[in-house]
Amino acid sequence: MIRLEKRPQPSRAWTVATPLLAVALTMVAGGLMFALLGKDPVVAIRTIFWDPLFHEQFASYSRPQLLVKAGPLILIATGLSLGFRAGIWNIGAEGQYIMGALAGAGVALALYPLDAWFLFPLMVLAGALGGWAWAMIPAILKTRFRTNEILVSLLLVYVAEQVLASMALGLMKNPEGGGFPGSRNLQHYPAAANTELIAGTGMHWGVAAAFIAVIAAYVLLTRHILGFQIRLAGQSPRAARFAGVNPNALVVICLGLSGALAGLAGMFEVAGPAGRVNIGFNQGYGFTAIIVAFLGRLHPVGILLAGLLMALTYIGGELAQFMLGIPSAAIQAFQGMLLFFLLGVDVLSNYRIRLGRRRIA
Amino acid sequence: MDLGAINPAVLAASLMVAATPILLAAIGELVVEKSGVLNLGVEGMMITGAIVGFAIAVETGNPALGFLAAMAGGAALSLVFGILTQVLMSNQVATGLALTLFGLGFSALIGQGYVGVKPPALAKPDLGPLADIPVLGRVLFSHDLIVYLGLALVVAVWAFLRFTRPGLILRAVGENHDAAHALGYKVVRIRLAAIAFGGACAGLGGAYLSLMRVPQWTEGMTAGAGWIALAIVVFASWRAGRVLLGAYLFGGVAVLQLNLQAAGLAVPVELLSASPYLVTILVLVIISADRGRAALNAPASLGRVFHASS
Numbered sequence: 001m002i003r004l005e006k007r008p009q010p011s012r013a014w015t016v017a018t019p020l021l022a023v024a025l026t027m028v029a030g031g032l033m034f035a036l037l038g039k040d041p042v043v044a045i046r047t048i049f050w051d052p053l054f055h056e057q058f059a060s061y062s063r064p065q066l067l068v069k070a071g072p073l074i075l076i077a078t079g080l081s082l083g084f085r086a087g088i089w090n091i092g093a094e095g096q097y098i099m100g101a102l103a104g105a106g107v108a109l110a111l112y113p114l115d116a117w118f119l120f121p122l123m124v125l126a127g128a129l130g131g132w133a134w135a136m137i138p139a140i141l142k143t144r145f146r147t148n149e150i151l152v153s154l155l156l157v158y159v160a161e162q163v164l165a166s167m168a169l170g171l172m173k174n175p176e177g178g179g180f181p182g183s184r185n186l187q188h189y190p191a192a193a194n195t196e197l198i199a200g201t202g203m204h205w206g207v208a209a210a211f212i213a214v215i216a217a218y219v220l221l222t223r224h225i226l227g228f229q230i231r232l233a234g235q236s237p238r239a240a241r242f243a244g245v246n247p248n249a250l251v252v253i254c255l256g257l258s259g260a261l262a263g264l265a266g267m268f269e270v271a272g273p274a275g276r277v278n279i280g281f282n283q284g285y286g287f288t289a290i291i292v293a294f295l296g297r298l299h300p301v302g303i304l305l306a307g308l309l310m311a312l313t314y315i316g317g318e319l320a321q322f323m324l325g326i327p328s329a330a331i332q333a334f335q336g337m338l339l340f341f342l343l344g345v346d347v348l349s350n351y352r353i354r355l356g357r358r359r360i361a
Numbered sequence: 362m363d364l365g366a367i368n369p370a371v372l373a374a375s376l377m378v379a380a381t382p383i384l385l386a387a388i389g390e391l392v393v394e395k396s397g398v399l400n401l402g403v404e405g406m407m408i409t410g411a412i413v414g415f416a417i418a419v420e421t422g423n424p425a426l427g428f429l430a431a432m433a434g435g436a437a438l439s440l441v442f443g444i445l446t447q448v449l450m451s452n453q454v455a456t457g458l459a460l461t462l463f464g465l466g467f468s469a470l471i472g473q474g475y476v477g478v479k480p481p482a483l484a485k486p487d488l489g490p491l492a493d494i495p496v497l498g499r500v501l502f503s504h505d506l507i508v509y510l511g512l513a514l515v516v517a518v519w520a521f522l523r524f525t526r527p528g529l530i531l532r533a534v535g536e537n538h539d540a541a542h543a544l545g546y547k548v549v550r551i552r553l554a555a556i557a558f559g560g561a562c563a564g565l566g567g568a569y570l571s572l573m574r575v576p577q578w579t580e581g582m583t584a585g586a587g588w589i590a591l592a593i594v595v596f597a598s599w600r601a602g603r604v605l606l607g608a609y610l611f612g613g614v615a616v617l618q619l620n621l622q623a624a625g626l627a628v629p630v631e632l633l634s635a636s637p638y639l640v641t642i643l644v645l646v647i648i649s650a651d652r653g654r655a656a657l658n659a660p661a662s663l664g665r666v667f668h669a670s671s
Contacts (some may be wrong), residue, residue: 203501340459
């Protein structure tokens with residue numbers, strides 16, 4: 001007879017080991033899925049996890065992509081993890097990402113063709129503000145009317161997508177684009193472009209911002225009173241209230257921070273790798289970042305590693321699509337599976353498995 | 362602009378059709394939440410039902426089999442959530458999100474070969490003279506079986522929760538799982554059954570979308586319907602009758618905005634497309650602003666992890 005016994009405190013060893021275990025289990029289950037699709041599972045897994053980094057032909061192209069993809073994921077996930085720790089569920093990062101991108105690009109397009117040093121910093125500011133403002137909608141509804149922030153933030157993603165469509169077809173459409181939807185390409189607008197900082201590495205301002213966010217979040221969570229309050233509110237809301245934590249302030253701060261970071265990610269993306277505002281330019285980073293946050297155990301350093309791993313599956317997925325004809329949707333399912341396994345094996349860090357008959361005390 | 366082209370009877374009839382997928386998913390989720398479980402994976406189960414039902418209906422040529430398969434698919438996926446949250450005691454919010462993310466990817470994967478395929482249609486029952494009643498016949502008696510099944514399900518769930526002993530036990534489990542456990546009720550088993558029911562309903566709702574309402578398969582075609590279903594459960598304050606009201610309200614907005622788009626109203630198309638989501642948010646705000654009322658009805662153990670210590 002197997003039963004579970006609650007640990008007084010989560011096991012530290014398992015807390016570190018479970019994400020690795022989950023990745024291993026996902027590889028096995030993913031291999032099975034690829035076998036069912038009629039592909040050699042070993043080759044498929046190697047193409048996804050190994051070839052992007054070490055294949056002699058593709059690695060030189062795909063290695064820089066690792067940072068390009070990981071940057072926004074880490075940036076968004078770091079913000080989300082703060083709220084998740086406090087039990088504040090912002091799952092609309094995708095919408096905040098879009099609004100950040102629109103605000104950032106909007107500034108650049110409005111001032112076109114201004115060539116000034118302050119344009120890019122202004123865009124960064126606008127991007128953060130755009131994401132922040134979009135996240136403030138669920139935050140204010142939550143604090144004023146106790147409306148569920150999960151549903152509001154998520155529903156606003158669909159609204160943001162409509163705003164994006166309206167902008168791409170209307171206000172922000174490239175006047176020299178021959179009637180096609182989509183804005184001017186910001187990469188061809190030097191003052192506004194988010195260029196590679198070190199050639200050939202994929203390192204752009206967004207990646208730098210992601211690293212800064214990770215460090216800042218680490219300091220916040222371990223050294224600052226706000227980080228303590230976030231952790232306390234997550235573990236025991238009642239105790240937090242007695243300790244003088246203002247739950248409403250926490251909602252506004254956590255949603256605001258995660259929204260601003262998601263907005264920044266969107267702005268860096270639209271000014272850099274994506275280049276232009278267009279329908280469907282958001283690639284689901286806001287949703288994948290939720291997986292990244294959990295895979296990283298809501299810890300800044302963990303998120304850094306998880307973001308890189310998840311970026312690897314994106315690039316490996318593209319490679320597998322190109323080399324083996326594995327559909328891109330398979331990678332999405334693969335990422336979802338990873339989150340399943342992660343949540344499942346988490347039982348090991350919170351509970352002890354006991355074998356044998358139950359003794360009566 | 363030609364608002365005169367909008368026929369109220371046709372509008373009301375298509376409202377019932379538009380509301381059905383969400384009604385089915387919401388009534389299933391109502392039972393799940395009444396048992397004290399918050400399954401945020403409705404969207405994932407709906408889209409899985411949509412593609413599984415579509416694929417089976419196309420392969421067998423029998424839409425009824427498709428609907429059954431969709432229910433089985435939705436239930437199977439929901440049981441993954443059930444095992445994770447009930448047996449392995451994972452966080453319900455996170456696991457529900459995982460279900461949605463996985464469902465979207467999984468459905469896109471299966472659905473690759475089905476883009477642009479036309480599914481077989483489910484025959485409509487002939488209600489004879491009833492359908493010939495002016496206006497009412499068009500509005501009420503010209504639908505397919507699933508529309509009526511949805512309505513029957515609302516009544517059945519209402520009666521089950523209100524008048525039957527198993528319904529009472531289900532509610533007890535949702536209100537206080539420790540007390541229910543102490544009384545000898547199998548909390549985990551009851552919840553797993555409720556979750557599977559919710560999954561089957563969501564799957565059916567998804568299949569209705571892909572087989573009847575649209576009828577076509579496109580990636581991500583549920584477009585937030587599952588989330589709106591979740592919002593409707595909150596709007597309904599966990600009452601079956603008000604789920605119907607909420608679903609029809611949403612169906613009304615969805616149909617009206619499509620008609621207004623077609624009529625060329627001088628409002629941006631994007632605003633009209635976003636209106637169902639905006640209305641849902643607005644309704645949520647109004648309900649939650651009513652201090653106490655909404656919260657009073659929420660099952661007390663909703664979303665809490667149950668671990669039997671003895």
